[in-house]
Amino acid sequence: MPPSYAAVLRTRYACRTFGAALLGRLSYGMVSLSLVLAVKETTRSYAVAGTVMALFGLTSVLLSPARAGLIDRHGPRRALLPMAAAHALLLTGLAFATWRPGASGILLGALAVPAGACTPPLGPVMRTLWSDLVPDRRLLQRAYSLDTVAEELLFVTGPLLVGLLVHVAAPSLGLAASATLISTGSLALVSSPAVRGRAGRKKAPAEPSPAVERAFGPQPAPVRRRLLPGGPGLRQAIAVSAAAGMCLGAFDLLVIGFADAHDAPEAVAWVLAALSGGSAIGGLAYGAVPWRASPRLRLAFLAAAMGLTLAASGLSPHPYVLVAWAALGGLFVAPALTTAYLIADECAGPATRTTAGAWVNTAYNAGSAAATAATGLLVGRLPLAACFALVAAPVALSAVTARRRSRRPAAVPCGCE
Template sequence: MPSPLAAPSYAAVLRTRHACRTFGAALVGRLSYGTVSLSLVLATSEATDSYAVAGTVMALFGLTSVLLSPTRAGLIDRYGPRRALPPMAGGYALLLAGLALATAWPGASGVLLGVLAVTAGACTPPLGPVMRTLWSDLLPEPALLRRAYSLDGVAEELLLVTGPLLVGLLVHVASPSLGLAVSAALVLTGTLALVSSPAVRAAGRPAVRPAGRAAGSAAEPSADRVPLWHAPGLRQAVAVAAGVGMCLAALELLVIVVVDEHHTPGAVAWVMAALSAGSAVGGLVYGAVPWRVPARLRLSACAAGLGLVVAAAGLSAHPHALVGWAALGGLFVAPALTTAYLIADECAGPDTRTRAGAWVNTAFNAGASGAAAATGLLVGRLPLPACFALAAAPALLSAATALRAPRRPGLIVRTVR
């Protein structure tokens, strides 16, 4: 562990004992999430010769994965990552391999692919929430933990950009089904490497309570007595995550509409790259600043900043201008999600931390899915500036909810693990 007197930095985070090994293993497994979506769509459309079937299979996979994420995270909290992760990753990898095999030749059954996609989505291992829980174990110091969460968020952003590029290379040399096989290999390799880390073995030990403080004592109520969803601040973190997800999904679709109107389809990649680059820069800067402002106010400011930028982007909806607006808006994305995850971790007891982070992740993905469908219905019916304003509304409304100090139903006791 780094010395408590050492200056907090990203280097100090990575120098922490077992941090590089654990983080590297998690990133290998999480790269699978950057490759699987595009691989599944391409492989299914090629095997069935139907984009409708491909879209349905992808929707089934995504919905099952997102909606069951808190349940899988609850299994991690209950049984520990060493016992719960390998069966999930093994089943997930096996089902992805089945999808790769089923899509390797034309004429695949859409029903079979749908069943395989649903069961694969149900088994998706929650490597992101698990890694964030491990960061909390490795780095109890708040300043270092904030840097670790920022680094984690930036790395995840880069994986989501790198994954489709890797799939593009694979498609050039082989069929899209190879991307599914590679996704299976990545998640299995990364998960097995993760659970073999000493940090994961340490995380599975029973919680150690301070001397003289028994669990559930009258002086200090146990966190286990407070339902997770009633924990102070968690609902605000979840609301902001959902608002950010809705805002970004709507923005992505509106960018496609704008570049299509200006007949510059190649600009989509530039706008989305600017968004990712802005998010990476914002995340790194956010983690390096020694904030004195409470996390709740930082969460509200980040969500409001993103919403205001997206609303302003509608006033100059040109592909070249959108590159700048996307880069500016991206500065708020990683900080908003990092703060939401930090608040969720602070709200949770020792036996619900993985599930708390999974709720934030689920809210972001569910919000993104719902907003994409809603925005598709609005485009063409409203002027583009109005569409951009509506896309910004979820982030702005969630920022308002985060301003209100939550009522505390009881003390949350953070035991030393």
């Protein structure tokens, strides 16, 4: 089958499975804003709203690899449905608790922590299913690019839907809608024939792979257990993903500061839209190119280009020049994440694919959250141009990590170096 996006979607069961995953993942784009608005509405406190959201986000991000490990070990049908049911039930509880004014912040926090802990990893599961549905690596690159772009568009669409719901009803309705989406999408996903034959895999062996032994020599047992499932290649993908999350998480806040400094608050929406639009265009174009360079070299180039472009955007003399720079920098965002996921898939065995993809996703989200908090302390203390350069430095420097070759005499697949 000639490699194209149409060929990806024509793959047997692809549309049904991908559509179900996107339906459930739309909840991710809605739940954060819905939770903040609902808690603020009922408690009349930004501090409580921020604390509850932080509890929800931290448990969701930090426990993502553990939840993905359950999927790898027991299969989506046995592990995903209980997670989705618990998550939807807890979101419904938060919706009821925030429906009327005066809810206790302690109660809301007590519901938010397990709700975040049970967030079903639909993104990593779908990427694992793409590897099963599309064994051709050329088609898999297009499938991952399509998946990354679609997920980014969901995070643009979700807040817009929350805005419409808030306009006609209480913010807690957004939580109820998120619960409905995650439960419906998860149920539709596990009922797909693509999932039906995917039972739990045997637990990955504790011994390192021969490639790791050749690269680093015999490993003592405690070190073996601490190795990530993909070894050095996965660690490189995680490093770039975390740095990209730091850069983009801080960029949103810096754009607001830049717009305030130029007395042009309306430019914020245009800059962020340009970043998302550029990412979508870059992701689709990247997936359509039959690359000859190894994923390792592509990841190095994309990380360096993203960092340098977004660092230069801080020198913009006017907000609408920043729009152009943001669009240019966005061209490298989706391709970099797609490449990181491809490397994770190549480096992980069949028993750890979901976990490997979850580590890349966790690194991005954790980097974004940490950088947003740190950037809030920098704005106002340093010139904005220096802030832009400082937050873009990690992703530019991560290119060195992506290019580094492991110390081994024998060749392994290109993404696992």
